[in-house]
Amino acid sequence: MHLVQNLPSDNHGDALGAVFEGAGRISVAVAFLKYGGAKIIGPLLEARLEAGATVEAFIGSDFYITEPKALTHLLAIAKRFEGFELFLADRAKASFHPKLYVGRSETQVRCLVRSANLTGGAMATNEEASLQAAVDPDAMLSTDLEAAFQRYRGDARFHELDDLVLGQYASRHKQAERLRRRLEKELEANLTSQFDLRRLDEYHAQYLADDDLSEALEKRREDRAEALKVQRSIAGLSRTPKLSRADKAAFADGLGNLISSKGGYRHLWHSGDIHRRGSEALLHPRRTIDLFAEGRKAAKLGPEAGYEKLRRIALDIPGVGVNMITEILCTFAPGRYAVFNGNTSGALAAIGVAAPRNPTLTGLSGARYAGLCATIDALRDRIDGADFTDADAFLNWLYFRTKPAKPVDGK
Incomplete structure (x- = not known):
């Protein structure tokens, strides 16, 4: 067990590779997915899928931060591999905010419980801190992780991602981006003259x-x-x-x-x-x-x-x-x-x-x-x-x- 930070010798992209290595079953739950993160995790998942592993991924949509382009990238992989189940969360009162990555083999369960979302910056450059661990399949941590993903599988907020779900989300994301850019301009105009406490x-x-x-x-x-x-x-x-x-x-x-x-x-x-x-x-x-x-x-x-x-x-x-x-x-x-x-x-x-x-x-x-x-x-x-x-x-x-x-x- 050790702490992963985005240091030159130890970043989150490398840690994901270590967690997924040799895994026969992979589970991912993340609040935000961006294209930079999708490009990093995509090849790792493809490698395991080609080796016969199964993959499930639960992606959040709160605040419309998850990028349609990133979902498109992972959906293309899911269409090629039957063993890849990809789910997108509907908006709900409670935010979907976990960052869990689990790789299971017959003899070991490896996980990364992290502060970082699936974005390019979070993988390598942001100030992040995550805990990487490896335990036996019958350990309490393994049981807790399995229970968490069992809850996600039964949560009605999740829809299996297909082109219809993606198209609807992409439309909403576009509206949200337009409003966000307008708000950012107004904030910039109002805050540029604010007092610098220094x-x-x-x-x-x-x-x-x-x-x-x-x-x-x-x-x-x-x-x-x-x-x-x-x-x-x-x-x-x-x-x-x-x-x-x-x-x-x-x-x-x-x-x-x-x-x-x-x-x-x-x-x-x-x-x-x-x-x-x-x-x-x-x-x-x-x-x-x-x-x-x-x-x-x-x-x-x-x-x-x-x-x-x-x-x-x-x-x-x-x-x-x-x-x-x-x-x-x-x-x-x-x-x-x-x-x-x-x-x-x-x-x-x-x-x-x-x-x-x-x-x-x-x-x-x-x-x-x-x-x-x-x-x-x-x-x-x-x-x-x-x-x-x-x-x-x-x-x-x-x-x-x-x-x-x-x-x-x-x-």
Whole structure:
């Protein structure tokens, strides 16, 4: 038993020859057959058929990848030898995807269980890996292989290949090829301008080279630490049964320091326009205070559960959106939660990652947010960021670095 790869000294074409050598009965099951593969396996099968062997081959047709020209090549051989049974699979809900090649003699069963389909590339040049084995006829592997092909023989999806079956398949294949070429052209047109992720390294190098940005990141970390103190203070107000005027003033002062730089406030959250809608939350102190208190608890959960818990509470508070609740969560747990806002979305879009452009609490579910968190965390790992504060800073810079310039004078 050994692993077959397409190495100069050991490729899949050679392995097939070894499996079929001396076999009195050959069984083949393969998902895709192309002309290059048919030309390789055809002579091997002919040699055994001329020696009196019997051959059965089950070919898949999923996605119309199997080539009519290849089927024609093998059908011509089958017409010459009574001992060659050739079957083509009909389309079904479940794909036909095995790659099995078995050669049986009286004393030995040889097989190749492989990743490679019957194509020219798979036989010699593709990166493939397959297991070649030889066992006694009464071994369990031999019995399992026989059972597999017995199932194929009884499967109603298979039709014995003749010119009628081939003609119908060839017609469908032609239509599929026309649609595939059209789709490939559209994909090529749409994807040629897509961001090459390798450019992230270039952008990150530019980012690191700017001393001002390094200082800004340090300021962001300091502000995040200060914001944590403010959030804890606001959350602590939830223990007060009835808010006094002083409590409400403390809440307003704390929220102001988080969301705004106007009126002497410190704008500890760095989301640019969060104050525009967030200021509405000042009119609902009790509910917003409770949101912070629940945020402290939710931040201990995983991204999907924690975000979803806070999202449901925030739905009833005017002025609170995705930006605010993710700032709350990120401040309480910067190693677990990413800030998500329009700038984040724009930066992700610039590097070819689809994200909601104007995320809303009703539109961005916990599952979707968790997926975005995972994406941003992968980016954080690429830039060797300590936590999501670093990722947020880089994405915010990337957004403005890649943002299209506004038209000048209406042009």
